[in-house]
Amino acid sequence: MKSRVPAGLRVAFLTSGPSRPFFPLEAAWADLRCFPVSGGWNRAATEAARFRPHVTYCVLDEHFDAASVTSIPGLRVGLVTRPPHGSSGPWPLRAWREALDGLTWFEPPPEGEPEPLAVLPLPVNRARLTPPDFSLRGVVVPRWAAPSAEVMERLGRMEELVVLEPGGSLDDHLALLDTAAIFLTAGYDATGRLDPLPLQALARGLLVVATTGFPPLWGIEPEDDFLVRPEAKLLAAVDEVRRIPDTARAVRLRAFQKAAEFFDSDDVFARLTVDVLLALDASRLVSSTEPSRLRRVR
Amino acid sequence: MKLGFLVGDIVHISGGSNVIIEHAAGLRALGHEVTLIPPTPQEPAGGSWHPKLKGLSIRHLDDCRGERFDFLFATWWLTWFDLHQLEATVYGYFNQSYESRFHPERHYKLQNRATYSLPLFFVTEAHWLERFIAHLQPDARVAYVPNGLSSEYFAGPRNPSARKGPLRVIVEGPWGVPFKGVKEAFELLQMAAHRTPLEVGWLTSYAGGQKPVIGQRPVRIWERIGIHEVAEVLRQHDVMLKLSSVEGMYGPPLEMFSQGGTAITTPVSGCDEYVVHGHNALLAPTSDPLAAVRYLHQLAEHDDVLTMLRTNALATARQWPDWRTATGQFAAALEASARSGYTNAHLRPALASVSAMRTHWLDDVWRFEAEQRSAPHLGEGEWLLMKRYRELKASDTVQSLKRFSPPAVREVLREYAMKVLE
Numbered sequence: 001m002k003s004r005v006p007a008g009l010r011v012a013f014l015t016s017g018p019s020r021p022f023f024p025l026e027a028a029w030a031d032l033r034c035f036p037v038s039g040g041w042n043r044a045a046t047e048a049a050r051f052r053p054h055v056t057y058c059v060l061d062e063h064f065d066a067a068s069v070t071s072i073p074g075l076r077v078g079l080v081t082r083p084p085h086g087s088s089g090p091w092p093l094r095a096w097r098e099a100l101d102g103l104t105w106f107e108p109p110p111e112g113e114p115e116p117l118a119v120l121p122l123p124v125n126r127a128r129l130t131p132p133d134f135s136l137r138g139v140v141v142p143r144w145a146a147p148s149a150e151v152m153e154r155l156g157r158m159e160e161l162v163v164l165e166p167g168g169s170l171d172d173h174l175a176l177l178d179t180a181a182i183f184l185t186a187g188y189d190a191t192g193r194l195d196p197l198p199l200q201a202l203a204r205g206l207l208v209v210a211t212t213g214f215p216p217l218w219g220i221e222p223e224d225d226f227l228v229r230p231e232a233k234l235l236a237a238v239d240e241v242r243r244i245p246d247t248a249r250a251v252r253l254r255a256f257q258k259a260a261e262f263f264d265s266d267d268v269f270a271r272l273t274v275d276v277l278l279a280l281d282a283s284r285l286v287s288s289t290e291p292s293r294l295r296r297v298r
Numbered sequence: 299m300k301l302g303f304l305v306g307d308i309v310h311i312s313g314g315s316n317v318i319i320e321h322a323a324g325l326r327a328l329g330h331e332v333t334l335i336p337p338t339p340q341e342p343a344g345g346s347w348h349p350k351l352k353g354l355s356i357r358h359l360d361d362c363r364g365e366r367f368d369f370l371f372a373t374w375w376l377t378w379f380d381l382h383q384l385e386a387t388v389y390g391y392f393n394q395s396y397e398s399r400f401h402p403e404r405h406y407k408l409q410n411r412a413t414y415s416l417p418l419f420f421v422t423e424a425h426w427l428e429r430f431i432a433h434l435q436p437d438a439r440v441a442y443v444p445n446g447l448s449s450e451y452f453a454g455p456r457n458p459s460a461r462k463g464p465l466r467v468i469v470e471g472p473w474g475v476p477f478k479g480v481k482e483a484f485e486l487l488q489m490a491a492h493r494t495p496l497e498v499g500w501l502t503s504y505a506g507g508q509k510p511v512i513g514q515r516p517v518r519i520w521e522r523i524g525i526h527e528v529a530e531v532l533r534q535h536d537v538m539l540k541l542s543s544v545e546g547m548y549g550p551p552l553e554m555f556s557q558g559g560t561a562i563t564t565p566v567s568g569c570d571e572y573v574v575h576g577h578n579a580l581l582a583p584t585s586d587p588l589a590a591v592r593y594l595h596q597l598a599e600h601d602d603v604l605t606m607l608r609t610n611a612l613a614t615a616r617q618w619p620d621w622r623t624a625t626g627q628f629a630a631a632l633e634a635s636a637r638s639g640y641t642n643a644h645l646r647p648a649l650a651s652v653s654a655m656r657t658h659w660l661d662d663v664w665r666f667e668a669e670q671r672s673a674p675h676l677g678e679g680e681w682l683l684m685k686r687y688r689e690l691k692a693s694d695t696v697q698s699l700k701r702f703s704p705p706a707v708r709e710v711l712r713e714y715a716m717k718v719l720e
Binding site: 001002003004005118119120121131215218221224246247249250253257261262267270271277278279282283285286 | 411430565570576583584600603
């Protein structure tokens, strides 16, 4: 996916969480800076304002202070990356609406919430990812989406098994994904909808074996990009890959490619930035077509 | 050189066939002896859809036995399993898409994967396929040859045509093929038409009797028209809506570009060959179905954005190689291979083995299915009754009665029971 973003654009990200796996930290299509909000939104917004961004992406959380970001010049876009309900109740999205020019949801918003600028799955920062290593073996299973104890026990006997424990850091979990060939998940919800790891596994070219499909609109194709099997047949799927590794090669390659086609954060945010300009500052997009100001990304 | 292309259905309209016909005609014009080889005789009665089909040699498989080809290419994936039937110096695979994605059935997907199991001489039209094959089959030779844009059928205007009135949208694709997204395109257009007046056309090889209406206006349909008539239809529109989810490297948006139109399309595999979001088209992710609706509104509202996209689209098409150039690259790859003395003729027995294995396996599957169809089908309740009956029959009481009853009495009882049940 290629986008053409006007040259000389400054783009800021204000985010609290560990953003490396989801957002581009640098890009060829813009001067891009990240401002962590761990020290408070006010401080991050003041620093961002000095950068004079044309577009600012605010990754919203319950501590977001709408008043503080009004000092940031340019277009401000809110990103809602998780269900907007904390222990103290729903986030005050409506109150923030005036301070933000758009809201980006990663799935359709709850009824009554502000209309989104776009709906996207949480993307994957693929900057450091390479095609799958077919020499690797081993299965990774997240404890929170593990199959029955019996299946786990037999799985452990069959193949080198790594169990991801809840509470572990995302970086640690991603490092473990880099050492395995198969990611097995047995959740009830659509795979990857509320858990970023299946998409991260896909982007690393692991064979994702899941008991449910990815959300249908994501365009991830069962059997070609990953496997869907009922819990009773998970072991058979792993066994098949052990006995006939070649059957998994094409699936793992397509998984790696599909993540690049649809979910690469560099592409996703370049495209989204074009959309922001199209919706809110179309003249900048049009004037940027003079040849001297064009820059092709990727 | 003597070149053969194993083809599936060549006489009906398809983008894939168009590419084969253009390359075959171009290679013939360069002095090569080219034959299109369908598995069974095909009457090119529908050949009028592509004028170049008439000038090509089409001979079915049996007619070509005993000949030796310098290069013999499989095209549509099922033709791969016929490669071994003919003799060639180089066995090749002109791979236009990962066709496993056309079939939901696992057994087709597994068979399709087998077509990448040998290091053939691959020619492909998309960089993503080139990378895919190179990773999957590192010992294979892989040549990237872009599809051409016909300068005969898609000679473009100097500038995008002036426009006024409602946004003119053309949908492209056949009805009834889910991954072409035609049904979804009409649904989104209907949503967009609530706010934005639209004039909609549909260019299709098969309309399936559908007569869509958008915003109370009937959609104008062009069904099964010849390739030489397509440009005229495209010129009457501003934007193509193409929402397919599976492609190798699609041609219709590029053809639209050549006529001074832009496109709203999905970031489907192969789109990155020439589509640039915000420059010559808009890419609507499948995860955000309403994106296409937003784009339609925005293009209708911002004439300057529409003009910018159309202008850049036209420039993209102008820079794209025509068929003469593209086929020149195809020929150059073949000639370089021939000069180097490359051959993979030794793969013929392996090709034959994989094909034989598939045929035996399919025979077994079909035989099994036929047996299943002819066998009486019992429902869950019937199985339960059967189980209980067998348990009763095996019980000590019944077994004792059987032991102590004379055979004649047992025979009479059996006949009586059969009569009652019948």
